[in-house]
Amino acid sequence: MKKDFRVQYPLWQMAFIVLLGLILFSVDGATTEFIHNEDELRFGTQFPPLESVLLYGSIFLTFLLITIFSLKLSKHNKQHPDQKLSMWQIRPIEYLEQDEGMTYITRRASQKVYTFFVWALPFMAVIYILFEVPRFWMIFGILFLAWMQYLIYYVEVRRQLKEEDE
């Protein structure tokens, strides 16, 4: 059960969020040049060496992860033809709803995530209102909340399944 794709799905999302954060960091470090005069109209972006490596490395890793993710998803769908999942479905993939016990675990984990957001969102909003937070850090904060959401969900589901195994 712990190796079920739906149980591990939050880890995938966490990895994608980290990669998105690295892409964000790289793009933030870029310098842009906009020249508009009688002779020319030019727009250019330059990345320092570290940011350049991070950007291309992160994009490469993102595509690699998407490929592996797709393969895992199709493997899951082959093994569970009655519980097929799609990358584009509206209901979160991580929901375990095979039966009422699994729905109970999902509810417990979702409640923890909801509690986290009830406190984290107003707190972050206050920080953003009180301080002049650069755009990079604002987006980074949102990514951090998203990352935490999946961490809380994953830890709770794992804890429930582990307790049951003992």
Next chain:
Amino acid sequence: MLHNRVKELRARFGFSQGQLGERVGVTRQTIGFIEKGDFSPSITLALKLAREFEMKVDELFWLEGEKTS
């Protein structure tokens, strides 16, 4: 809190959690949650379990302090 005899009866009938789960249409984990008392099953599942153990629901499940048998 809801108490039950699922674990005891499952052992008596010689079922594993997985086998019992299969018979009543739930996962092994759900049977485990019920046995631990963490989770109160639906009436439907309670009836199915009682049917498997050939007894009434209130002989299988009871509220704290209300066990009569």
